[in-house]
Amino acid sequence: MEACGAYWPEAHTDPDKIAKLAWAAYEFAGLEGVRAPFYIYAEAVACGATLTKWKKNNQPVLEKPAISTLEDIDKLEIPDPKRDGHMPAILKAVEILAPKCEKENLPLILTVIAPMTLSLNAGLTDTMYSMIWFKKNPAEMEKLMQKCLEIGVVYAEALVDRGVHTIFYNGALDASISPKDYEGVPLKYNVEGVRRIKELGAYVVYHSCMDIKPVFPLLPKLNAHAISLSQEMDMKEAREIAGEDVIIAGNVSPTFTLIKRGPKEVIAEAKYCIDNGTDILCPGCGYGPKTPLENMKAMVEAGKTYGHNARLARK
Structure with a gap:
């Protein structure tokens, strides 16, 4: 933010500052990709959620979800990305970024929230209530997931139409339910979301937060181009579970190593990820606003220095 002069909170909602x-992540840190936005609430705000605590050094937090009762599910309408919430600003930022990314041959990556996670969290609902609904009112929650699927696909289509190359399909809450529960309705809608976004012509990187070891064996069924893992999942163990046919992205710790340690530790952790099976070196989640620029550069350096050790490079 300091290097480019575009700061939160304005860089969440102003298209020029978003772009x-x-x-800046490419220009100043050398990252080989450009990603936006910098929060997870675009869909929820477009549906009527409100946020608070807009500050420079932290993401905004949910003030009021779009859905507070089961009755609200039937009232929920699919938002128009050209009109609702912050989506128009994000689309405008994409229009600014797309030609620059094409010129530099960089992937333009935009976040879309996957159906299960949007239905249970991400500002659309209050997790405390939605988790109860998930167990006690499964028919209503399936109805909500179906709407969440459509919200994501409509938004993704608008992004791809404006030049987005890759959809970062965020399934943050996969580990919050049992594998048995996940393999039912949630997996079905997440699979359908991946399929439809791929049909739009985009690459799909599916992301899971937390330690997802219990449900990780199910994620290849999504048929995404890659699976992005949080730092809680050990890369060596993840590769052993996934086998050789799954592309894995991750997973240098953004909350500890990248913020609280120095370049040497960042390089060491990045090397561990490369040596033990990652195919796309990146953080386990988004960069925190207090991440030193030197540490971002160090991760890029590690990729260039040790990339020849990656499993695909060895083949």
Whole structure:
């Protein structure tokens, strides 16, 4: 933010500043991709959720979800990305970034929330209530997931139409339910979301937060181009579970190593990820606003220095 002069909270909602901050990761840190936005609430705000605590050094937090009761599910309408919430600003930022990314041959990556996670969290609902609904009112929650699927696909289509190359399909809450529960309705809608976004012509990187070891064996069924793992999942163990046919992205710790340690520790952890099976070196989640620029550069350096050790490079 300091290097480019585009700061939160304005860089969440101002298209020029969204684009400027997203581009800065490539321009100043050397990251080989450009990603936006910098929060997970675009869909929820477009559906009527409100946020608070808009500050420079932290993401905004949910003030009021879009859905507070089961009755609200039937009232929920699919938002128009060209009109609702912050989506128009994000689309405008994409229009600014797309030609620059094409010129530099960089992937333009935008976040879309997967159906299960949007239905249980991400500002659309209050997790405390939605988890109860998930167990006690499964028919209503399936209805909500179906709407969440459509919300994501409509949004993804608008993004891809404007030049987005890759959809970062965020399934943050996969580990919050049992494998048995996940393999039912949630997996079905997440699979359908991946399929439809791929049909739009985009690459799909599916992301899971937390230690997802219990449900990780199910994720290849999504048929995403890659699976992005949080730092709680050990890369060596993840590769052993996934086998050789799954592309894995991750997973240098953004909350500890990248923020609280120095370049040497960042390089060491990045090397561990490369040596033990990652195919796409990246953080286990988004960069925190207090991440030193030197540490971002160090991760890039590690990729260039040790990339020849990656499993696909060895083949």
